[in-house]
Amino acid sequence: MNGSLRSTDNVVDMKLKRGPAGLGFNIVGGVDQQYVVNDSGIYVSKIKEDGAAGLDGRLQEGDKILAINGVQLEDLTHKAAVDLFRMAGEDVELRILKKSPPHMNGTSDSQPEHHSPVFSLGLLLALAGAAAIFSFIYTRHTRKHF
Incomplete structure (x- = not known):
């Protein structure tokens, strides 16, 4: 059976049972990749x-795996980590650092949005068009008729 062991902030301990x-x-x-x-x-x-993991639903793409069955995954090659997973047995305990959720609605540490140059050019052209239309209407309306 799958189940949580304990959680602290973004660190989550979970058990998974290896399936078919x-x-x-x-x-x-x-360290090599x-x-x-x-x-x-x-x-x-x-x-x-x-x-x-998919059936359990708690592990997500982008999560960092800190340990498997109590063995820390720091400073390992990719192959060494893969070998640990292969030899982990049927019941596997994972310590996971959940990926940070994206910041919503302008929190104090949010980063400014970065738009592509095409977006900026389109916005500039839209503003220039609006200014031209406004100018045309203004000059036509304020022109004196003799």
Whole structure:
């Protein structure tokens, strides 16, 4: 049976029971294949819907796996991490750092939006068009008739 062990902030401990499709997720990362700049951690890259993780529903793509069966995944090569998962047995305990949710509605630490140059050009053209129409209407309305 799958179930939580304990949770602290964004760190979640969970148990998964290996099924016919394995644990049902792929990993990326390691000291030899950094997935995140300046971070050699192991991350979930894909969840298989019919696997143990997909059926459980708590593990998400982008989550960082901190430990498996109590073994820390720091400073491991990708292959060493894969080997740990393969030898983990049927009942697997994972310690996960959940990916941070995106910030909503302008929290104090949110980053400004970055728009593509095409968006900026389109906005500029729309404003220029509106100014031209306004100017045309204004000059036509204020023109004196003799």
